[in-house]
Amino acid sequence: MGDKSSAHPGAAGRAAAAARPSSIRNVVLVGHSGSGKTTLVEALAQTAGAVQRAGRVEDGGCLSDYDEIEHRQQRSVQLSLVPVEWKDTKINLLDTPGYADFVGELRAGLRAADAALFIVSAADGVDGATRMVWEECAAVGMPRAIVVTHLDAARADFDEMNAICRRVFGGDDPDAVLPLYLPLHGEEGPDGTAPVAGLIGLLSQRIFDYSSGARTESPPDDEHLPLIEEARNRLIEGIIAESEDETLMDRYLGGEDVEVKTLIDDLEKAVARGVFHPVLAAAPAPEDGTQGLGTVELLELITGGFPTPEEREIPAVATPAGKPRPPLTCDPKGPLAAEVVKTSSDPYVGRLSLLRIFSGTLRTDATVHVSGHGLEDRGHEDHDVDERIGALTSPFGKQQRTLPEAIAGDIACVGKLTRAETGDTISAKDDPLLMEPWVMPDPLLPVAIAAHTKQDEDKLSQGLSRLVAEDPTMRLEQNQDTGQVVLWCLGEAHIDVALERLRTRYGVQVDAVPHKVSLRETFAGKAAARGRHVKQSGGHGQYAICEIEVEPLPQGSGVEFVDKVVGGAVPRQFIPSVEKGVRAQAAKGVATGYPLVDIKVTLFDGKAHSVDSSDAAFQTAGALALREAAAQVQIHLLEPVAELRVLVADEYVGPVMSDLSGRRGRVVGTEQSPGGRTLVRAEVPEIEIGRYAVDLRSISHGTGRFxxxxxRHEPMPPQLAAKIREQEGD
Structure with a gap:
């Protein structure tokens, strides 16, 4: 595990097809934006021989962030797969975005992986969002290791960073988070900083020098021995504390010198079980070098310490009808069960689906069953269809390299799955399955959009459906009350990327317009009115008169219609017509165009004509009567009120509650949650929380969720209602 003999790199640029699940490692990289995840992936690929120079492939593009939007925005916005080979092991590196708006891509990467590398910058420390992801991984027992980057930055201190990691990630057991190596600094430069030139292996007590761009090994100098001793003893004790050999601690305390091989074996087992989390250091290689600092050690950790797909539990499966099936195992000969963890569109290849194969073997041109996927409320239709897949490929930058097959435990791309969306299950057509879905973050930031031109309007529906198919964290809403098309996203950057993809990928230009909430109207008091619709124009005329009384009802009552006509003043066949006209007018509103609710309309009198009265005439009269009644009484505007549940670190409870009060919110309760967090429950008018997803992130430094x-709907303050009426009048 880095202290072993150096391994030879894999063949450059090969499309690897794994021979067996035990020769596969699926690793997701987690960390905040700018921590160096993508740079590290490039360095690992370079050391493994996948590329000749970090970040470059044959066409000159970037190996991981190859999306055009990523190039323009200079940040990762999507999950990327980079497969490399090391010591006859295929390593699928899943590079995830570090920005909070793209947490859906991160969760997809966690679903596809069997272990996680948490990348932390020595210059920036550990942010709250990274800590929360660590806790999620801990809850499911996912093996984790920590990689410290940017050690050459000003004021970067590995010892300090290691102490932070022990405190933040170690929790009740900080000795489960310990470094395997110490950085070795070179000569101090003119600026007073000393670059990291190598690593000191604590178990092997060897020096691994990267200063030349190639890793060399040598024994430590006498000056290094005191530096090694304390850290080495702590590491050995930490490893033994997690050892499955209960006699090892007694032997160690008794003065026995435990063999390095035994320690490495126990370390690897503890890492694979998710109970020990080693800390390593890494840096990219020089432009003309072949190995980045710490990359060999990291590849050794991945191949030796991280679990194989066979060691990880497969998500529960059922039939599409919901009948539970026996648990699956990672067996290439078992039933086919794969999951779409990412969907993208390529202008030349078409739709591409990134699949994690959990069981069975997937082959080119096979006919499979697509089951999905419980997100109908977000604009994703459930479906149950058979489709024939296209070529199986392995991504390599912008290229797709053909694979003969993909076995259980592997990750591969599939073309031509036109109905499959992210989160769908792929199984055999004669044995359809549905996998238990992973948790998708709820999009809570709305943007209302309108087509820029008539030509864009013609393409908008298809473009939106394709956009939403790629991203299950996005929700498409056709709001019937406001008539707006609304995209619900995770943040402003998420919105920017969505609109950019609509424009560049699907050729649809849209404009963002002010988002409207679904207001309502109601009567403030009783009113009576007459609706008179009498017209003569030759031949049959129109004649209908109705008299109504309107009174307010409790919130949530809707529109109640009561018939109290006596003596046949309004013929029985026309009473439903009056009700229909009243309800139609209520749906359109009587003051600002918002639906009228929570009223009781009583029809108590009217007049009819034996020839000129009709269904249409009494519908019109009913609508006129309701408008006349509205003109005689104050109309209240009702605004929707949302119940918010905000989970925030204890230190931010005060600012969060103060902010909610400033939004006309009412805090209705708080309760303690595990991990030093508080759940704040509040009721806040929806018109005040349109941007709350962005504002809470700022208030809580990225740690808050809601x-x-x-x-319910409740009356809007008069001054605000007047402002809304003025805007609607414009």
């Missing part, structure tokens, strides 16, 4: 649900 969800919302509709509570």
């Amino acid at each position: 969800d919302r649900s509709y509570a």
